Amino acid sequence: MKKEAHVLDLFSGPGGLSEGFNTAKIGNHTFRSVVANDNDVHASVTYRKNHPGVEFVLGDISASEIKRKIVRAIKAETGMNTVDVIIGGPPCKGFSLTNKMTRNMKNPMNRLVMDYVAMIRKLKPKAFVMENVPGIFAMEGGKIVKDLISEFRSMGYYNTDSWLLNAADYGVPQIRKRAFIVGSRSRIPIEKPRTTHGSNGQAPRVSVFDAISDLPKIPDGSSSSRAAYKKPPNKFQRQLRNGQRKPTQHVTTKNSDLVLKRIRKVPSGGNWKDIPRELMQVNGDYEKIQKAHSMIYRRLIKTEPSVTITNFRKGMIIHPTEHRLFSVREAARIQTFPDSYKFEGGLSSMQQQVSDAVPVFLAKKVAEAILAHLEMDHKL
Ligand SMILES: C[S@@+](CC[C@H](N)C(=O)[O-])C[C@H]1O[C@@H](n2cnc3c(N)ncnc32)[C@H](O)[C@@H]1O
CATH class of the missing domain: 3.90.120.10 (DNA Methylase, subunit A, domain 2)
Structure with missing residues (x-):
């Protein structure tokens, strides 16, 4: 595995996930976000200022032209046709448990999840991380997550798993539960990040x-x-x-x-x-x-x-x-x-x-799990 794995950050917002990925390190292996996309102009300015080396594509990912721009930007930045990892948190309005009326796939906000899936299908990265609100697990009695996982598996991501992580268990001063669907084309499992705070023998939760x-x-x-x-x-x-x-x-x-x-x-x-x-x-x-x-x-x-x-x-x-x-x-x-x-x-x-945003410390823990997985895969 090369020392620096390339990352595409979709629905990047201000860059919480990217910040966590870009600060993660296992041995001498690191991540580098190379291209990011969001359609919010203010978030794009925040992202650009804090991640000056990353090519930012501003625009609606549902548009074919924006998807093509992202692919071209990857080629221009890296000389390659793909990245090692795609990360992203498609908006969660429809999935949120606070919004029961619209909790189904017909909601246009949920269709953005399918744009995320389309980018994975097109670029075939080694691994991906999709973050969402915990409400995604409850959608249609769990069917949505089950279907998403089978969809990823059928695309060659044999190792697709879902995690429910609470940021407070990883040193974040906040009870924030988030769903993560992670996948890899390798057959080695991705190990869920071990908690560091709040349990017996661990550091107390941060207040x-x-x-x-x-x-x-x-x-x-x-x-x-x-x-x-x-x-x-x-x-x-x-x-x-x-x-x-x-x-x-x-x-x-x-x-x-x-x-x-x-x-x-x-x-x-x-x-x-x-x-x-x-x-x-x-x-x-x-x-x-x-x-x-x-x-x-x-x-x-x-x-x-x-x-x-x-x-x-x-x-x-x-x-x-x-x-x-x-x-x-x-x-x-x-x-x-x-x-x-x-x-x-x-x-x-x-x-x-x-x-x-995804809390940076939580994003970093998830990034380290992916990095450890990629490193292990390379050794085999
Ligand atoms: C939950 S936030 C992502 C937060 C980000 N992962 C972080 O850690 O900072 C979702 C983002 O999706 C963006 N978004 C919504 N609809 C979009 C679309 N059609 N195309 C691209 N981005 C979109 C929003 O502007 C918002 O910044």
């Missing part, structure tokens, strides 16, 4: 404050982050500071006085149910909030891992001790992006990008 307590206090609606880090950092914080001298993008949404009053009422671990009804009824809001899911106005517990970071403005994820929503940098810490990783676009786009 929200382990991850963010060195970030300075900021007011609601802060639009710039001039304040320095609070010192000294713990091991996790030192690793994520990654040589930065002060935090960047420690910025939050500005809320109305009414929303701030509500936020003040939510205790650690509480949610909208802790807000007095009279504060929720203004503008006829109460009914709507009752129907929404319980993440709304969720205050994190500082000594525990975070709940899953979905869009933290829309989900109203509240800082454990300050009366404001999470900042972009705090969410990025929870997603294990280094502080040197900068997000582009407006506040709302940055919030979306951060919460869409």
